Amino acid sequence: MAADNVKGHLDSLLLAVLEDGPLHGYAVIEAMQRRSGGELNLPTGTVYPALRRLETAGYLQGRWSTVGGRRRRTYSLTAVGRRALSERRTEWLRFSGAIQRVLGGTAR
Known part of the structure; x- marks a missing residue:
């Protein structure tokens, strides 16, 4: 999957990966790759x-x-980061549901 596909969602993805606990930068990349089933292989840059x-x-x-x-450098979520992640999850569920309804091919 192209890195462009995560544009606008990268921050949310990073916050979600760090939700389980502190990780150093490269471990964040590995966790994202593992959790995405190998679909997200983002460059360090x-x-x-x-x-x-x-x-x-x-x-x-x-x-x-x-x-x-x-x-x-090891990164961990702050309380502000946890709140932001919660808000971004809610937005994602609303957005992805709307996209699924359009791309899913069924009229409602």
Whole structure:
């Protein structure tokens, strides 16, 4: 699936992946790929700037750690991020339902 297909939804997807607990940047990419059944394989150049943007907006909190001699940033959801995720899920359900009704091919 092309990265363009997630435009407008990337932030919501990242928040959802981090809902289960803190992850470092590359682990976020791996979790998204795993949870999507391999359909979403987003490049680091897309994910890392989005993580920083979400941190700046207050949705995520990042912490530096050193593992195996390498520094990495681990991200976790803030309370504001959890509320935003809840709101975005509600919007997604409404939006995806409307799209399904149109693309589903059945008149209502």
